[in-house]
Amino acid sequence: MIVVGDLVTDVLVEHDGPIRPGSDTAAAIRVAGGGQAANTAAWLASAGRRTTLVAAVGDDQAGQDRVAELAAAGVGDAIQVLPGAATGSVVVLTSGDERTMITDRAACLLLGPAHVTAAIAAAPPGGHLHLSGYPLLHAGSRPAGLAALAAARDHGLTVSVDAASAAPLRDAGPEVFLAWVRDADLLLCNADEADVLAGEGSAVEQARRLTAHVRNAVVKRGAGGAVWAARDGASWSAPAVPVPVKDPTGAGDAFAAGLLASWLAGGSPGTALAAGATLGAAAVRLLGARPRSSR
Numbered sequence: 001m002i003v004v005g006d007l008v009t010d011v012l013v014e015h016d017g018p019i020r021p022g023s024d025t026a027a028a029i030r031v032a033g034g035g036q037a038a039n040t041a042a043w044l045a046s047a048g049r050r051t052t053l054v055a056a057v058g059d060d061q062a063g064q065d066r067v068a069e070l071a072a073a074g075v076g077d078a079i080q081v082l083p084g085a086a087t088g089s090v091v092v093l094t095s096g097d098e099r100t101m102i103t104d105r106a107a108c109l110l111l112g113p114a115h116v117t118a119a120i121a122a123a124p125p126g127g128h129l130h131l132s133g134y135p136l137l138h139a140g141s142r143p144a145g146l147a148a149l150a151a152a153r154d155h156g157l158t159v160s161v162d163a164a165s166a167a168p169l170r171d172a173g174p175e176v177f178l179a180w181v182r183d184a185d186l187l188l189c190n191a192d193e194a195d196v197l198a199g200e201g202s203a204v205e206q207a208r209r210l211t212a213h214v215r216n217a218v219v220k221r222g223a224g225g226a227v228w229a230a231r232d233g234a235s236w237s238a239p240a241v242p243v244p245v246k247d248p249t250g251a252g253d254a255f256a257a258g259l260l261a262s263w264l265a266g267g268s269p270g271t272a273l274a275a276g277a278t279l280g281a282a283a284v285r286l287l288g289a290r291p292r293s294s295r
Contacts, residue, residue: 031121
């Protein structure tokens with residue numbers, strides 16, 4: 001499987017209580033690898049799926065560390081290292097089940113379309129592309145995101161897309177985004193993203209509306225579980241797995257990995273939703289966005 005998107009440094013700030021502007025707020029702070037695509041790739045590898053990440057980092061220590069972490073997690077390397085660029089970074093403010101991200105995408109915006117096309121062209125026949133929506137949602141990286149979709153189509157890969165984030169989706173425009181991903185095999189979005197792309201309504205209604213644009217759509221509702229709708233009108237649902245929440249960062253990425261690993265192995269939509277819920281539950285019990293490496 002090829003995963004295309006961001007690889008960044010996460011500065012995870014787990015604060016105790018509300019942030020107190022202009023003063024001090026107690027927090028536990030750690031630095032680790034992040035990025036929606038990189039997180040999903042790491043969870044896919046932990047689920048036993050052979051995965052290669054296509055992303056861009058700077059030629060700095062952070063970039064070297066991020067690539068080394070993925071190698072240790074068993075993720076294949078198709079990383080573009082950009083001289084003179086800085087590796088992207090995200091400050092993640094988390095408390096309980098809420099999180100806020102402050103993002104400097106840096107080298108992620110410079111991912112080259114030719115690099116992406118070459119990586120996908122080298123994939124074995126019958127493969128799959130999973131595209132994080134972030135490259136599409138920012139002008140600098142948009143050519144690379146569009147190149148990934150075109151290369152997958154040219155080389156016969158199936159395609160899934162994660163809608164990524166509600167605010168930049170709103171900025172780009174839902175009609176424009178849905179035109180970019182038209183006829184993708186699967187679109188994944190959370191409740192906020194579904195509101196942007198499909199308008200208000202139940203998760204099932206939203207997923208069914210989205211199948212006018214893509215073949216299958218999944219709407220994630222956090223603790224409310226997830227639903228899947230197919231273009232033929234069929235739908236499935238699965239509950240969330242109830243567990244104590246340590247940190248929600250990366251839960252959606254883990255859900256996507258569990259769902260894809262099951263579905264691409266021949267699992268039904270209902271089975272895939274349950275597998276996604278299981279891996280998402282494992283993620284929220286950990287601090288940080290990645291599985292703990294067993295290597």
